[in-house]
Amino acid sequence: MTIFIPTPLRVYTAGKDTLEVNAATIAGALDELTLAYPDLRKHLFTSEGKVRAFVNIYLNDEDVRYLPEKEATQVSPGDTLSIIPSIAGGRQPR
Amino acid sequence: MSELRLSRAVYDAMRAHGEETYPYECCGALLGRSTPDGWWIEASVRAGNTRTDSAHNRYQISPGELVKIERESRRQGLSIAGFYHSHPDHPAQWSRTDLAEAHWLGCSYVITAVANGKAAATNSFRLAGDTEENKRFESEPIAVKDSASK
Numbered sequence: 416m417t418i419f420i421p422t423p424l425r426v427y428t429a430g431k432d433t434l435e436v437n438a439a440t441i442a443g444a445l446d447e448l449t450l451a452y453p454d455l456r457k458h459l460f461t462s463e464g465k466v467r468a469f470v471n472i473y474l475n476d477e478d479v480r481y482l483p484e485k486e487a488t489q490v491s492p493g494d495t496l497s498i499i500p501s502i503a504g505g506r507q508p509r
Numbered sequence: 510m511s512e513l514r515l516s517r518a519v520y521d522a523m524r525a526h527g528e529e530t531y532p533y534e535c536c537g538a539l540l541g542r543s544t545p546d547g548w549w550i551e552a553s554v555r556a557g558n559t560r561t562d563s564a565h566n567r568y569q570i571s572p573g574e575l576v577k578i579e580r581e582s583r584r585q586g587l588s589i590a591g592f593y594h595s596h597p598d599h600p601a602q603w604s605r606t607d608l609a610e611a612h613w614l615g616c617s618y619v620i621t622a623v624a625n626g627k628a629a630a631t632n633s634f635r636l637a638g639d640t641e642e643n644k645r646f647e648s649e650p651i652a653v654k655d656s657a658s659k
Contacts, residue, residue, distance in 0.1 A: 419579065422588045423614040426639075432588070457640070469612045471572035478572060497576045502592055504607035504618075505534055505560070505567035506599040 416494040418448055423500065427454040441472070441479055442486040444496055459498070473497040511547030512650045513591070513617050513633040515539070519553045520653045524628035526555055527595030527621045533564035534595050538575070539617065540582045541590035547635075547649065548590040548617055554578050567606070568594045591617030591633075598623070601630040603646045611636050614644060619651070 418434045425432055434451075438444035449456045459470055466472060466486075472479040474488060475495055482488045490496070519539070526535040536558050541550040556574050560567040570592070582589055591613070596602075601622040611618060614636050622629040633651050638644035 419583070421579065421613070422590065422616055423612070423636075426615070432583070469610075471575070473572065473576045476573065476576065497579060499572050499575045499579060500612035501569075501572060501610070502536070502538075502575060502613070503560070503567070503569035503610040504594060504604070505563075506596045506604050506606070 416444055416490050416492055416496060418444060418496045419498065421498055421500060424455060424458055424498065427458065428452050437492075439489060440486065441474060441488050441490060441496065444490060445472075445486070469501045471497075471499045471501060473499065511635060512652050513548055513550065513619070513635075514546075514652045514654060515541075515550035517653055517655050519550050520631070520651070522553050523593045523619060524621050524631060526593075527597075527623045528626060528628050530558070530564075530595065531623045531626045532597045534558055534560075534566065534568040534597060536568040536570055536592065536594040538570070538578050538582075538589050539591040539593060539619065540578075540585065540587040542587060543590070550590055551587055552582075552585070553593065554581070565597060566599075589613070589616070591619060593619040593621065595621045595623050595628075598625070601632040603634050608644070608646055611644065611646070612641070614638060617649065618646065 436447040537555045540552040556570040601620045619633045621631040634646035637647045
């Protein structure tokens with residue numbers, strides 16, 4: 416499958432914006448990605464190994480959070496995985 | 510110091526968007542190419558503000574829309590270089606909310622103040638640092654070019 420790397424994380428993938436991995440599940444694809452590029456791990460996962468709250472992962476057009484099997488969802492070679500950090504803000508103080 | 514370079518058309522489009530959505534915040538993405546001197550913005554893409562509960566002082570782009578914007582930018586050979594939003598009746602300075610919710614390290618966040626419906630100052634801030642823990646906004650000059658020459 417193809418993984419799309421967002422702009423801020425390309426510094427950890429030697430500038431590559433697209434990577435191909437062979438994996439059976441979304442979790443497997445993310446494992447393969449972070450095995451090849453270990454510096455990505457802390458940007459994608461918390462110290463407990465969960466995907467960081469502000470990191471959105473989409474399998475094709477579906478938010479992985481809302482897939483019944485989430486990261487355990489099976490993938491096929493033609494699928495794409497998009498990693499998209501969230502965008503929000505505003506003038507209101509927290 | 511890096512600078513954000515963009516065409517007059519992109520600059521005007523961002524500011525016009527802020528005027529159109531006043532008194533609510535507008536938001537969108539900036540597409541461009543990275544150069545040794547900073548980003549060269551070639552296009553802006555309007556996005557919907559999903560914070561309809563508090564759109565006068567908050568903005569959020571849905572991740573699903575971002576995925577589509579990212580896909581389209583890739584098709585054009587461009588990258589998401591940053592984002593813009595407006596501050597209705599508030600200065601063009603980043604807020605604590607802006608910093609806390611900014612996660613695109615190395616990208617530019619452009620803010621336009623819109624006072625009484627008219628675009629006022631537009632400022633850009635580069636999200637510097639390399640982790641969530643040390644990220645910070647650094648002011649960067651905006652260079653508006655009349656043509657898209659590199």
